[in-house]
Amino acid sequence: MKYTCTIEHLPGSRPLETPPRTPRHAAGHGAGYATGFGMDAAPDTDEYTDYGQRPVPASGLPLPVRDRIVLDAAPGEVPWHIALKFLGYLLYREWEPRVEEGVGWHYKPDLVSLDHAGNIRLWLDCGNIAARKTDRVAAKLGEDTPFRILRRTERDARQLAATLAGKVRHPQRVRLIAFDAGFVDAIAAGLDSTNRIKALRDTDRLDLTFETRQDRLELRSRFHVLELKE
Numbered sequence: 175m176k177y178t179c180t181i182e183h184l185p186g187s188r189p190l191e192t193p194p195r196t197p198r199h200a201a202g203h204g205a206g207y208a209t210g211f212g213m214d215a216a217p218d219t220d221e222y223t224d225y226g227q228r229p230v231p232a233s234g235l236p237l238p239v240r241d242r243i244v245l246d247a248a249p250g251e252v253p254w255h256i257a258l259k260f261l262g263y264l265l266y267r268e269w270e271p272r273v274e275e276g277v278g279w280h281y282k283p284d285l286v287s288l289d290h291a292g293n294i295r296l297w298l299d300c301g302n303i304a305a306r307k308t309d310r311v312a313a314k315l316g317e318d319t320p321f322r323i324l325r326r327t328e329r330d331a332r333q334l335a336a337t338l339a340g341k342v343r344h345p346q347r348v349r350l351i352a353f354d355a356g357f358v359d360a361i362a363a364g365l366d367s368t369n370r371i372k373a374l375r376d377t378d379r380l381d382l383t384f385e386t387r388q389d390r391l392e393l394r395s396r397f398h399v400l401e402l403k404e
Contacts, residue, residue, distance in 0.1 A: 179243050180242045181240065181242070181373055182239060183239045183240070186376075187239075189268045191266070193269050255301050257358050261380075264375070264380075266287065283299060296319065296320050296322070303334070305338050305342065308323070315347065322349055324350075327353065327355045331351070345403060348402050350401075366386035368386065369385070369386050378396060379396045
């Protein structure tokens, strides 16, 4: 099944993490990540040029404020995994993430952002991920490339963090991002073949209005961000 999501980004929306102004990369793994996480990531100038060479207002939200993503469910793929991929795209849309695109490695990301030279500058995985994959991807990406793992709930994220503790050689390169209990499951249950979404993003929360052929949902969640321990 295909899920078409037309997203309207409401005024005042801000990116969770701002893309680097000028990609810094080394041969082989790419992607400079020169900004912080959360509010400190917002640029302090009136305008800057982003990855697409498009002017961006002071809010940090690139134009246009509407975009569309089509998610193609794989055979046997569970709905909550599709919902997490949608959220990964929504939260990092300034990075122009690509869904389910291989990068020529043994491992494949759920979403990935590439710079103009084809170097990886953001890697996103959703849901369950093995310690071996986490360790190897983090090592190969390098210290300047964000590696983010989206989980359904804070409890899920803490369980994964406990599982990964001591098994990842570069834990500082990885962050887990989770949502309030029930938020992802509500999206998964409400997704239809055609979806119109209004989104208000801030650096610590997300408000969504979902309209489908059958229903209208008002959803909101905080972000729960966890760092890995050594």
